[in-house]
Every structure is written in C-alpha cells, then in structure tokens.
Amino acid sequence: MQADTTWDRFAGWERWPARILLALVAILVAFSAVVPISASRGHPHATPPTVAAALKKHPNERPRDADLALYDRVIERVANGDNYYRVVAEEHRAQRYPLRPAMAVRLPTLAFAEAAVGVPGEIVAAILLLALTLIAWWRRLAEEPGAARYRLVAMALLLTNASLGLNRTFFVMHELWAGMLLALAFGLHRPRSATRPGRYLGALIAAALALAIREHSLPFVLLMAAMAAWRRDWREAAAWSALVVIFALALSWHLQQVTAVTLPTDVRSAPWIALRGLSGFLSNTVLSGSLRFLPHWIAGPVVILTMLGWAGWRSPAGALGTLFYGGYGTAFMIAGRPENYYWGVMIVPALLIGLAFAPRALVSLVRAARRDGPQSAISSIG
Known part of the structure; x- marks a missing residue:
C-alpha cells in the first residue's frame, strides 16, 4: 500500500x-x-x-524574584482598593523600574483578575486552562491531515511545556497566562475549507483574553486576520480586525493613564x-x-x-x-x-x-x- x-x-x-x-x-x-x-x-x-x-x-520559603515581587505588591495593593496606575507608578519608582515609555508598564487586566480571585482562584484557572488546551489540541490533531498517527507523541510534547502553566510561582507573570491562552486559541481554531465550515469564535475569545493581559499577543491576532483574508473568509477576517481595533483603543487609554502618573525624572527603559x-x-x-x-x-x-x-x-x-x-x-x-x-x-x-x-x-x-x-x-x- x-x-x-x-x-x-x-x-x-x-x-x-x-x-x-x-x-x-x-x-x-x-x-x-x-x-x-x-x-x-x-x-x-x-x-x-x-x-x-x-x-x-x-x-513560601524564599525571597521573590524582583519582577515577581513587584507584581505581588501591585496585586496586593489593588486588592486593598488602591488605584492601579498610582500603585504602579509608586512601586516602579521605588524599585527604580522604568515608567517611560508608557509601554514599560503592564496592562492592568491580570492584576485586577488576580486581586479578585486570589491564589485559590488562580490555581483553579490554571488547571482549567491547561485542561482546555489539552482537549482542544487532542481534537484538532484528530482532524488535521496526517496527525492521527502522531497524536500521542504530539500531546506528550505539548504537555512538556504547557504543564509549566501550573507552576504557581509564576502566576503573576503576564506572559504565562497570555502564552497559554494563545496555545488554546491555536488549538480551538478551525479555518474554513471546501469541506467544512470555519470555527473561530472560541479562538477569538481566547486570543482576546491573551491580548487583554499582554500586548505581545497582538502579532498572533494580526496573523489570524491576515490568514483569514488570504482564504477570502471575510467574516472571520473582519472579526479578528475588529479585535485589533478594540485593543488599539484600550491600549491608547492605558498609555494615557500611565503618562498621567509619570514624572520627567522617572527612569526610562533601555531600548528593546x-x-x-x-x-x-x-x-x-x-x-x-x-x-x-x-x-x-x-x-x-x-x-x-x-x-x-x-x-x-x-x-x-x-x-x-x-x-x-x-x-x-x-x-x-x-x-x-x-x-x-x-x-x-x-x-x-x-x-x-x-x-x-x-x-x-x-x-x-x-x-x-x-x-x-x-x-x-x-x-x-x-
């Protein structure tokens, strides 16, 4: 054969x-x-x-890494009712962390979420996110050409890195949640083809959550919009493009809030x-x-x-x-x-x-x- x-x-x-x-x-x-x-x-x-x-x-037995300790303090103070942007400015200034340009300051989404749910909620969310990611990829690999015979190996390789999402030490790290959400969005997405309709709503929601946590998710969203346009799936392309526009407006507001609490003497970030x-x-x-x-x-x-x-x-x-x-x-x-x-x-x-x-x-x-x-x-x- x-x-x-x-x-x-x-x-x-x-x-x-x-x-x-x-x-x-x-x-x-x-x-x-x-x-x-x-x-x-x-x-x-x-x-x-x-x-x-x-x-x-x-x-619970060691000093926190400087970045993680900074996020800890911000979340704690937000949970106590303090204004996020005032807290960020004070904490960055105290630790000589950059406040300029405004992009050096993280989006507030994760701080508000973790202040609301606490550590128990973070643990539940991490387990749920990992489970959803594994299920999404198990199903996608069953449907993709040539993937069935490699599915168990691929899932084992997926678990190798995705399991790091359960490490509570890094729950305050924005990239941890955004990266897992992008992996989930990838697994949930089904492009339209001649033999099947497209399914992108779940992927769109997961990517939107990732984008709300870390702006580094934007290239993934732009790629999804471009690929949908390449397939001439204009409805999907419009959905991803609308997400980009909404995010641009939200990011603009965020940068304005950071600028409002920034002083000329604040530390400027080194070039990226x-x-x-x-x-x-x-x-x-x-x-x-x-x-x-x-x-x-x-x-x-x-x-x-x-x-x-x-x-x-x-x-x-x-x-x-x-x-x-x-x-x-x-x-x-x-x-x-x-x-x-x-x-x-x-x-x-x-x-x-x-x-x-x-x-x-x-x-x-x-x-x-x-x-x-x-x-x-x-x-x-x-």
Whole structure:
C-alpha cells in the first residue's frame, strides 16, 4: 500500500530546492548547538534567576524574584482598593523600574483578575486552562491531515511545556497566562475549507483574553486576520480586525493613564531592539520552557528541528504554526534584551508539537534531495 504523502509538504519537492533547504537546516542545526543561549550577558545557557529560584526553594520559603515581587505588591495593593496606575507608578519608582515609555508598564487586566480571585482562584484557572488546551489540541490533531498517527507523541510534547502553566510561582507573570491562552486559541481554531465550515469564535475569545493581559499577543491576532483574508473568509477576517481595533483603543487609554502618573525624572527603559539573531530566538524558547533542562548542544537543534516539523506538515495547523512560531522567532532575533528571555513564554506552550512531525519532514526532505530525476509539475502541486 502506498503511503499517504498528501500532508507531507516536502514529498513532491524538486531535487535542488530540497538540497538548498536541507543545507540551510544543517547549517542552522550546527549553529544552534554553539550560539549563546543566555538570560543575561556573560552567562551563556545559565538557568534564569527566576527559574532557578523556583526549582530550588518552596515559594513560601524564599525571597521573590524582583519582577515577581513587584507584581505581588501591585496585586496586593489593588486588592486593598488602591488605584492601579498610582500603585504602579509608586512601586516602579521605588524599585527604580522604568515608567517611560508608557509601554514599560503592564496592562492592568491580570492584576485586577488576580486581586479578585486570589491564589485559590488562580490555581483553579490554571488547571482549567491547561485542561482546555489539552482537549482542544487532542481534537484538532484528530482532524488535521496526517496527525492521527502522531497524536500521542504530539500531546506528550505539548504537555512538556504547557504543564509549566501550573507552576504557581509564576502566576503573576503576564506572559504565562497570555502564552497559554494563545496555545488554546491555536488549538480551538478551525479555518474554513471546501469541506467544512470555519470555527473561530472560541479562538477569538481566547486570543482576546491573551491580548487583554499582554500586548505581545497582538502579532498572533494580526496573523489570524491576515490568514483569514488570504482564504477570502471575510467574516472571520473582519472579526479578528475588529479585535485589533478594540485593543488599539484600550491600549491608547492605558498609555494615557500611565503618562498621567509619570514624572520627567522617572527612569526610562533601555531600548528593546537588541539584534541578538539566532541566539535571541533560541534563548527565549529554550529558557522559557522545559528544554532548559537539556544540554545546550541538544536544546538548540531541537528548536530548529521543531520548526522543520511545523514547516513540513502540510495542513492548516502546519501553516499557522510555521508562520506563528517563525514570526515570533524572527521578532525575538530583533527585539528583546537578554533579560527579556521570558517573552518566549508567549509561544512555548504548544511549540514542541512540531517536533512530532520533524522525523517525517527530515526523511522526506532527504529523499527529495537524493531523487535522481525531476518531479512532474503535477506531483509538486500543494
């Protein structure tokens, strides 16, 4: 029986394009094994201070990381009825944290939510969010071309990083919740096709919650709008575009509130444009997830092969994953200082799903590169 290659993007590739891509992958794998993976300058592949503290001590028995302690104090004071923006200004000023530009101050959504529900509510919310994410992806993998045979492996890889969402040490971290919500939105989304109607309401709600918590979710929303427009699904494109407009208005209001409590003497943030290249992508994705436990020379190549897996999976999920993770990865190469490694939490929860498809993609690419004769135009379609 002939194997089904309809979901294998590289199966029908011509010899020379396959050889070029294979050479590029080999170069990236080699470089990823040696480029610095660091949370701060001068400490390659060091375990981030926040993560190291979480691994070594119980949350109730140790001093909090400076960032997390700041969020703790803000949430506590908001719970006591203080004005969020006045509290943020005072706490940032006291700790010499930047208040300028206004984008340096987090959106108030998470502080209000956690002040309202407390730690017990946070625990319930984290468990529920993880459960919904696992269910959403279990169902999506059952429906995507070629995914059924890899579903158990993909789910195990999903759980590897998504389970970090249950670490109560980081419940006050905005990226933790936003990243999990984006993974849920990805799993819930079903693009419209010739054989089935699209389903995007659940994904839209999850992404809207992520956007309300962390503005770094905006590229995902813009990507969803662009892909819907590419499919000529104008109703879905309009829904995602409306979310962008609503968020722009809310962000504008937030920035005005921050500006109103800012003084000319307040600390200004250092530039976020750092141009760290491949090191930026790898540092953010490795140190923000479970790959940090692996040796440097393994963790880096795993990220590259994961991206190959997404790219080689010819399916709606494969296309979205390639653009989603590739887009954020490119952004991490350009923006974000070494201490901003935790931005990677925005994408790591479901990132490793692509690794389940990497062996098939690599074998297919090698076969195409070794092919004796050119493929017909018909076999290359797709």
